[in-house]
């Protein structure tokens with residue numbers, strides 16, 4: 001069995017080092033690896049990323065992967081934020097993946113920030129003004145990159161898809177419907193279904209709901225800290241139950 | 250004087266972009282002449298900054314700050330997937 005700790009939307013400020021350290025101190029007692037679903041920092045400042053990375057240093061034996069969120073882009077210094085996290089041992093995923101051998105099994109974590117656009121039936125289209133095209137194309141570009149990445153990892157064992165933005169409507173329940181198009185995109189659920197991943201984790205929707213599933217039945221969990229109401233959630237996966245294995249059997 | 254609905258949205262926009270708060274996910278409503286703010290922030294300092302920022306853009310308006318700091322406790326259980 002593989003035990004994964006996960007949380008998003010910690011929004012670390014420069015004055016939050018002790019708070020973050022205590023939040024994650026117990027992770028090794030509960031899990032084999034830690035996944036961070038974006039919005040690690042409040043304003044996307046390198047000094048915030050330093051505080052966050054420093055607080056995680058006590059988990060040096062633990063595999064940690066992350067995606068960035070919109071807050072991590074707020075100061076337009078996301079490349080510095082990413083470099084600071086990577087230097088401290090956090091694998092920051094964007095259309096990329098990492099494979100770990102933990103809990104006696106192999107698990108691939110594929111990740112992207114994701115973006116908005118909305119959901120099937122009403123998704124944004126790349127039509128009209130340049131700005132509207134750019135909005136729709138950013139989501140499409142991230143999805144295309146993730147598609148290629150998942151094509152390479154899906155047979156490796158268990159696969160977990162890590163996102164910041166939501167891939168389905170279910171886990172947004174509690175948010176105003178008017179902002180759904182800014183909270184996620186169905187393109188990432190479609191990829192989860194096509195590649196038969198085992199679990200999808202996301203954050204971003206602070207007023208949302210923890211549990212949902214893709215149209216193809218893959219579990220989706222919104223791990224925003226304000227949603228799970230604890231330091232992190234723990235999900236246990238059984239390598240014998242993997243979906244890709246079912247498909248190829 | 251502005252329609253209060255414009256003031257409500259102006260407060261929401263400022264709570265998103267003012268670096269002392271920086272939280273676009275907060276709810277802002279006008280209830281019985283008071284500004285009701287809901288949602289979550291990472292710590293008490295950001296929570297307190299909400300009152301300061303609203304006082305600057307809407308002087309004299311009462312603020313009902315119901316924003317919470319989410320608990321960061323050790324989990325009490327786990328979920329088995331599949």
Ligand SMILES: [Fe+2]
Nearest residue numbers: 009039071204
């Ligand atoms: Fe967030």
Ligand SMILES: [Fe+2]
Nearest residue numbers: 039069070204
């Ligand atoms: Fe976010």
